[in-house]
Amino acid sequence: xxxxxxxxxxxxxxxxxxxxxxxxxxxxxxxxxxxxxxxxxxxxxxxxxxxxxxxxxxxxxxxxxxxxxxxxxxxxxxxxxxxxxxxxxxxxxxxxxxxxxxxxxxxxxxxxxxxxxxxxxxxxxxxxxxxxxxxxxxxxxxxxxx
Numbered sequence: 001x002x003x004x005x006x007x008x009x010x011x012x013x014x015x016x017x018x019x020x021x022x023x024x025x026x027x028x029x030x031x032x033x034x035x036x037x038x039x040x041x042x043x044x045x046x047x048x049x050x051x052x053x054x055x056x057x058x059x060x061x062x063x064x065x066x067x068x069x070x071x072x073x074x075x076x077x078x079x080x081x082x083x084x085x086x087x088x089x090x091x092x093x094x095x096x097x098x099x100x101x102x103x104x105x106x107x108x109x110x111x112x113x114x115x116x117x118x119x120x121x122x123x124x125x126x127x128x129x130x131x132x133x134x135x136x137x138x139x140x141x142x143x144x145x146x
Contacts, residue, residue, distance in 0.1 A: 001035050002058045008068045009107035010095055012130070013039065013061060014078045014121035022050035025073065034060050039071040041094055047086025049094060055101075062111055069109070070098055078122035088133050095134045108134055 015025065021044075026037035037052040038060035044050065052073075053059055061071030072094060074087050099106055108131050111120035121127075 001053075003056055004058045004067065006068045007070060007098070007102045007106065009065070009070075009109050010098060011062045011065060011069045011071055011109045011111060012091065012121060013071065013073045013111045014083075014125065015042075015073050015075045016077050016079070016120070016122070017075065018077075019045040019075045022052050026052070029060070036060075039073040041070070041072045043072060043074045043087050043090045043094070045075055045084055045087065047084065047090040049090050065109070070106075074121065074125075078125040080122075080124065082124045083121075083130070088130065091130075092134050092136060096137075 020042075022037055022039075022042040025039065025042060029037050039052040040055050040059055042050040042052055053071075055070065059066045059069065059071040061073070062069060072091060074083055074091065076083060076087070095106070095108065110127060112118060
């Protein structure tokens with residue numbers, strides 16, 4: 001696995017599954033022959049944040065855009081259900097922590113476009129609302145994920 005030389009964006013995904021752990025996704029990805037889980041973070045339904053691939057490494061989550069991005073997978077199937085408020089708040093915390101780590105405002109992107117037949121995240125996640133919520137400032141007393 002290679003070190004990421006720059007970080008310019010955060011790419012959000014959904015797991016297209018039930019609420020699963022990072023270890024479950026790691027097993028799925030290793031079964032495909034990958035070295036590790038492709039995502040840097042996994043956000044559970046209750047808002048819990050699980051660490052995946054080391055943040056310094058290039059992910060394996062979005063072909064052609066891994067070299068300068070951090071991958072965040074939100075568990076759930078957003079073809080059927082909306083993400084929980086706890087998940088959106090967790091994504092907000094991750095995003096703002098990453099902006100602090102890299103000393104800049106990072107772009108917010110999604111795995112596949114809304115019009116794609118396999119949109120990721122699915123259409124039950126309003127991308128404009130999600131982006132607005134993730135970009136909102138965090139209260140100063142907010143704890144960062146460990």
